[in-house]
Every structure is written in C-alpha cells, then in structure tokens.
Amino acid sequence: MKSLPELNSNTEAASDDVGIPVSVKIRERLQAARRRFNANDNIADFIQPGELELLLDEVQHKMQGVLDSMVIDTAGDHNTANTARRVAKMYLNEVFSGRYVKGPTITEFPNAERLNELMIVGPITVRSACSHHFCPVIGKLWIGIMPNERTNVIGLSKYARLAEWIMGRPQIQEEAVVQLADLIQEKTKPDGLALVMEATHYCMAWRGVKDMNSKMINSVMRGVFLKDVNLRREFLALIPRER
Numbered sequence: 001m002k003s004l005p006e007l008n009s010n011t012e013a014a015s016d017d018v019g020i021p022v023s024v025k026i027r028e029r030l031q032a033a034r035r036r037f038n039a040n041d042n043i044a045d046f047i048q049p050g051e052l053e054l055l056l057d058e059v060q061h062k063m064q065g066v067l068d069s070m071v072i073d074t075a076g077d078h079n080t081a082n083t084a085r086r087v088a089k090m091y092l093n094e095v096f097s098g099r100y101v102k103g104p105t106i107t108e109f110p111n112a113e114r115l116n117e118l119m120i121v122g123p124i125t126v127r128s129a130c131s132h133h134f135c136p137v138i139g140k141l142w143i144g145i146m147p148n149e150r151t152n153v154i155g156l157s158k159y160a161r162l163a164e165w166i167m168g169r170p171q172i173q174e175e176a177v178v179q180l181a182d183l184i185q186e187k188t189k190p191d192g193l194a195l196v197m198e199a200t201h202y203c204m205a206w207r208g209v210k211d212m213n214s215k216m217i218n219s220v221m222r223g224v225f226l227k228d229v230n231l232r233r234e235f236l237a238l239i240p241r242e243r
C-alpha cells in the first residue's frame with residue numbers, strides 16, 4: 001500500500017514530460033541560460049543526446065501541416081508523399097546542420113616556421129539560405145591571413161569546414177562574414193584577417209526583382225588589414241573575382 005502514492009507521482013511526472021514537444025524543452029533551456037537563439041546561432045549545447053531525432057519528427061509533423069494547408073494531396077500524390085520528412089531531414093541534418101551540431105574540431109599548431117607573409121585561402125564555395133525567405137544563398141569566399149610568430153596554423157581545408165559550419169544556418173550575409181571572422185580570429189589569432197564573400201541570393205533571382213545577375217559582396221577587415229592600405233590592396237588584387 002505504501003508504494004502506491006510514489007508510483008502515482010512517478011507516473012505523473014513521466015506523463016507530464018511526454019506531452020511537451022522537444023523544441024519547447026530546448027527553448028526553455030536556452031531561455032534559462034539567457035542564450036540567444038536566432039536563426040544563425042548554434043544551439044548544439046542545449047540539445048541532449050537523442051533529441052535531434054525527436055526534433056526531426058516534430059519538424060516533419062509541422063511540415064506536413066504546411067503541405068496540408070497548401071492544399072496538396074500528399075496522400076494521393078506520390079511525389080509529395082514523403083516531402084514533409086525529406087524537408088525536415090534537409091533542414092536539420094543538411095542545410096541548417098550548423099545550428100544543431102557542435103563546431104568542427106580543428107587542431108591548431110604553433111607557427112613553427114614563423115610564417116609572416118600574406119596567406120590567401122579561396123575561393124571556398126559557400127552555401128546557405130537567407131533568414132528572410134529560406135531561399136538559397138550560394139557564393140564564394142576568400143580569406144586573407146597575416147600571421148605572426150604567435151599565430152596558430154590550421155590546415156587549409158579547415159577554413160572550409162569552419163565556413164561550412166557558419167553558413168549551414170539560415171543566414172544574413174553581412175552577419176555571416178562577421179561570425180566567421182570572429183571564429184577564425186579566435187582559432188588562429190593572426191595580426192590581420194580579411195574576408196570577402198560574394199554570393200547570389202536566390203530570393204532575388206527566383207522571386208522579388210528576379211534578377212539572376214545581382215550578387216552581394218561583403219568584406220571584413222581586421223588588424224593590419226585595417227591599418228595598412230597597401231596590404232589591403234594586395235589582398236584585393238590577388239583574389240581573382242569575376243567582374
């Protein structure tokens with residue numbers, strides 16, 4: 001008899017939890033920690049093991065609701081039968097995975113060769129989607145690094161992995177370049193850092209003004225690239241952009 005109230009309270013606690021969507025639980029953790037969760041923020045630290053699969057089910061369910069509201073016969077139309085699941089997977093596991101997974105592990109090495117010459121990496125292909133319309137943003141990125149003796153050296157391919165992680169979120173190009181510059185700055189600590197991103201925004205090509213040729217170019221200059229006009233010119237002259 002004595003164990004009965006305990007059993008009841010346990011069952012209640014468990015069933016309380018069951019009805020709460022996993023997105024709400026993750027959101028509550030973010031709010032409790034006073035952490036921002038904008039579209040281009042990474043929230044991996046607030047997702048527990050196994051929850052991403054539950055989030056996938058939740059997004060699929062809501063996506064099915066969108067298709068239903070668009071009056072698409074997903075039961076009769078074999079082309080859209082699994083679209084809700086496909087879109088959910090594409091968002092969470094592919095194009096926006098940079099929100100949901102932890103950053104790539106990058107091994108940094110001390111600058112043993114004491115490199116102090118301008119180094120340029122690029123073009124790196126970048127793929128994202130705009131936060132405004134969730135339309136693709138596809139373009140190219142160039143990174144200029146001015147190292148010093150204390151700069152950490154990372155492999156060339158690692159710049160692409162860092163860029164992929166930052167761009168794998170609904171983004172705003174001018175915020176993306178700043179986020180990426182902050183990350184590279186933190187990992188490598190160079191004397192100067194320069195970033196140029198040139199991208200086509202398909203929300204302007206597919207809809208809106210329907211201009212296929214308009215590109216947006218953003219740059220970030222830090223450290224010696226800000227102070228030294230010649231260095232900045234050298235970097236900009238060396239990146240082979242089509243004009």
Ligand SMILES: [Zn+2]
Nearest residue numbers: 130132133203
């Ligand atoms: Zn847009």
